[in-house]
Amino acid sequence: MPVQRLGLVVHGGRADAVAAADAVRAWCADHAVPCHDIDVWGGPESRHSGRQEAEAAGHPDLVLTLGGDGTFLRGARVAVRDGARVLGVDFGHVGFLTEVPGDQVRAALDAVHRDETQEEQRMTLTLRTSRALSMPRGMAGLLRLGRGPALPVPSPMPPEEDPGDGWGVALDVAAINDVVLEKLVRDRQVAIAVYVSGRLLASYSADAAIVATATGSTAYSFAAGGPILSPRVNALVFTPVAPHMAFDRTVVAGPDEPVAARVLPHSGPVAVSIDGQLRGVLEPGDWAGVYPARTPLRVVRLGPTDFYGRLRDRFSLSDAPATRNEAAPPETFPAPGPDRPDDLRGLRLPPSE
Numbered sequence: 001m002p003v004q005r006l007g008l009v010v011h012g013g014r015a016d017a018v019a020a021a022d023a024v025r026a027w028c029a030d031h032a033v034p035c036h037d038i039d040v041w042g043g044p045e046s047r048h049s050g051r052q053e054a055e056a057a058g059h060p061d062l063v064l065t066l067g068g069d070g071t072f073l074r075g076a077r078v079a080v081r082d083g084a085r086v087l088g089v090d091f092g093h094v095g096f097l098t099e100v101p102g103d104q105v106r107a108a109l110d111a112v113h114r115d116e117t118q119e120e121q122r123m124t125l126t127l128r129t130s131r132a133l134s135m136p137r138g139m140a141g142l143l144r145l146g147r148g149p150a151l152p153v154p155s156p157m158p159p160e161e162d163p164g165d166g167w168g169v170a171l172d173v174a175a176i177n178d179v180v181l182e183k184l185v186r187d188r189q190v191a192i193a194v195y196v197s198g199r200l201l202a203s204y205s206a207d208a209a210i211v212a213t214a215t216g217s218t219a220y221s222f223a224a225g226g227p228i229l230s231p232r233v234n235a236l237v238f239t240p241v242a243p244h245m246a247f248d249r250t251v252v253a254g255p256d257e258p259v260a261a262r263v264l265p266h267s268g269p270v271a272v273s274i275d276g277q278l279r280g281v282l283e284p285g286d287w288a289g290v291y292p293a294r295t296p297l298r299v300v301r302l303g304p305t306d307f308y309g310r311l312r313d314r315f316s317l318s319d320a321p322a323t324r325n326e327a328a329p330p331e332t333f334p335a336p337g338p339d340r341p342d343d344l345r346g347l348r349l350p351p352s353e
């Protein structure tokens with residue numbers, strides 16, 4: 001379907017992204033597509049939830065981001081609320097989530113408009129907490145030392161969704177990368193009992209506990225020693241950060257196996273971060289349960305994804321020194337041939353020639 005309305009998220013600190021935004025507006029004018037700038041950075045009065053941003057932008061069906069992974073996450077937060085698609089144009093440092101090189105923005109928009117693109121659905125995470133989240137007094141000032149003003153605390157889902165006592169409060173939020181429970185103050189670790197699929201796994205005293213999606217498996221979860229998951233996998237990846245115990249392994253849970261944590265009595269305050277943004281604080285006695293959100297993120301792909309090529313490229317993977325004298329191996333396996341044996345037909349492999 002052609003683009004009906006475009007929401008534009010721009011990394012204002014990058015001259016090339018700002019210039020590309022002008023090209024996008026010109027493309028929209030040429031194609032009679034309404035274009036709405038979405039200010040996801042704004043001051044304290046203008047930082048809104050994804051749902052409010054989507055409404056203020058007139059519910060775009062395509063959110064285009066011009067920036068790095070952070071800019072993509074900010075735009076995706078708006079897109080996922082409405083089931084809109086998101087396309088990331090790369091003007092950043094890592095560019096794991098962005099799809100299109102900066103100089104190909106017009107060609108990419110043409111392809112989307114002509115319906116020549118593909119869509120990839122990424123599982124997102126949401127959570128229930130024992131009580132509505134709140135932010136401690138003075139936090140807003142501290143957050144200004146970081147990436148700018150805080151997002152609002154997530155609202156509870158409408159009451160009709162809530163079955164009542166004991167199940168806590170369902171929060172109206174969708175994480176693309178991760179939900180992180182981390183220590184709020186540097187000298188007080190989090191102490192949490194962790195449950196997978198409703199069963200106690202272990203109690204941890206740690207700097208943080210990460211619950212990541214496959215998308216987030218290359219972000220904080222990776223830095224904490226977690227595994228890399230294909231974006232095609234729907235799973236919850238639980239990884240403790242610096243746990244003070246011998247068992248520090250990741251546990252990968254299925255999409256119907258929630259990961260929950262009870263904050264233990266002697267724990268320090270626990271910051272709840274969603275995709276890197278602090279959204280509230282839990283205290284001893286509180287709990288949080290993380291599970292798949294109802295809406296997946298719809299990511300525009302210009303062609304078949306080469307996730308593993310991107311992995312090799314973005315993480316600058318180098319081959320073992322012991323293989324240095326070998327001839328460079330072929331880029332693909334198996335060598336492409338015209339006909340694929342029957343038993344390989346259903347598998348995702350590089351296209352045959």
Ligand SMILES: NC(=O)c1ccc[n+]([C@@H]2O[C@H](COP(=O)([O-])OP(=O)(O)OC[C@H]3O[C@@H](n4cnc5c(N)ncnc54)[C@H](O)[C@@H]3O)[C@@H](O)[C@H]2O)c1
Pocket residue numbers: 068069070071073093094095096097177178215216217218219220221223274275276
């Ligand atoms: N130690 C760490 O690596 C660490 C610590 C805190 C948060 N984070 C991550 O930062 C994310 C927020 O990203 P941001 O750009 O707004 O803040 P940021 O700039 O602090 O991000 C940190 C880095 O993570 C990269 N990144 C983000 N999502 C990624 C993904 N899915 N795969 C690979 N790399 C990814 C970014 O490009 C950036 O280089 C959080 O969701 C969390 O996963 C990482």
Ligand SMILES: Nc1ncnc2c1ncn2[C@@H]1O[C@H](COP(=O)(O)OP(=O)(O)OP(=O)(O)O)[C@@H](O)[C@H]1O
Pocket residue numbers: 010011012013041042067068069070071072091092093094095147148
């Ligand atoms: N329009 C804007 N107004 C105010 N601040 C902005 C604007 N655009 C970007 N910024 C600031 O730029 C920074 C964006 O950093 P962030 O790391 O999220 O970008 P990114 O897209 O991930 O790019 P990179 O890959 O270079 O990190 C934030 O500090 C944000 O406040």
